[in-house]
Amino acid sequence: MSRCADPGGTVGAFLCQAGQVLRAAGIEAPRQEARLLLAHAMACREADLLRDPRATVPEAAARAFGALLRRRAAREPMAHLTGRAGFWTLDLAVSPQTLIPRADSEAVVEAALAAFESPAGIARVLDLGTGTGALLLAVLAECPAAFGVGVDLAPGAAALAARNAAANGLAGRAAFLCGDWAEALTGRFDLVLSNPPYVESAAVPGLMPEVARHEPALALDGGADGLDAYRRLVAALPRLLAPGGRAVFEIGAGQREAVEALARAAGLVPLGARRDLGGIERALTLAGRPA
Template identity: 50%
Template structure:
């Protein structure tokens, strides 16, 4: 693409930032300047501080070639996280794979809601067992185990590549000795009871997916998006599984769609659970609920 070809070895870092920002804005990318910065930093092997200190340094052959490829991919609306191969969640790094969702900041609401629900037990977390249904990259479970120092956890996913990716991320973030990962269709392969069950299940109605941004519909795994005709299939499956996996005094923290503040809680109230929330995400939208046995 012509915009990518403008990036040459003699292009300065500052000029690259400007050119990329303009190119991304022209195709309607809302995070144009952020994306330009992240891709330039990666291509040049720089920290943000180093970029600020020497903005007029030339890119050089290797960085320019890498940045051109980054730009070509981003202009096709491939997400920056996919291009970089990793993303941050709960201030922790997570390696990505095609079969896992990119961790979203909004999903941190689930972690925060879970920790709040466990506030009475957080400082004495030895023996706590955590289950992450549909673990994906492992971001929810790994983040929780970094906070609950005495807890152990199990992450399950239907996709084998997701299981391997989550296992790698647990090791990368220093909690591999307290985490297990296995293939399972929700909780079918799970035995025993857990003090905390978390999930970011697929919750988008099938018919809605084609109308989503290209970054999502073309690059996120359909298995992690499609929630059935009404977007609620996964919540019903989890409700059926909970009686066998949730400890008597256990809690559940679930991510929900911003339009599901009534429909998802209704499923669990009908199943006999007390519902707390919804808890709002960074955009002040409903994003998580907490469940307890009644």
């Protein structure tokens, strides 16, 4: 292990030592994450740390940083430590009761917006398994005339999504319910969104530690073949989609053909899949069968 040149107690020393700890724990970007944690502990920006690496870290911030560092070295997700995650144009609160929003899921938002000629064509939106509310709120942010409903089985998740709507100025156009997918819903929607659990049960323990140990199994485990949630979702879509409506689901790598087959069996029309930044088919768009 290399030595840290800065004297103990300075920003530079804390960052150097923390980088070594995180590297030893298998964190991919240890120096960057050390800066994020120290900035969070000191309630400042990363740029402030870089501007004066010889500044002394206050005692209270040092204690807070030490606690955060131990948790991150144990592979607790960064978003759980800071309580925040960015998604689309939004700043969202997160909790252990919800999946952490990821950039890959932005493909769902892109596909949803591309499925209509203009945002004016999206008036009513439904997000099933809403979690933090990320998908629904991102679409509402782009469609100023739309109203959305988010549903989650976990009461804590629905409550968190409502707080995120308020924090992002969207509370007046969003409602959140606790429920079992669309079981209690009536009415039709122009757009139905979902990022359901789609990991095969046997594969869940082998996910990266941040996910397998700390994110809710309810939002990950898609059953033996990873398709349990899709079976229920496609069965509900014919009664949920308004004429001309679209559904966009997040899917796992290699799941497109299987989900499309389920959709066709339910009388739906697959319209194509959008790839995420890694090139994986991530967002599947479906339509109701024409009359």
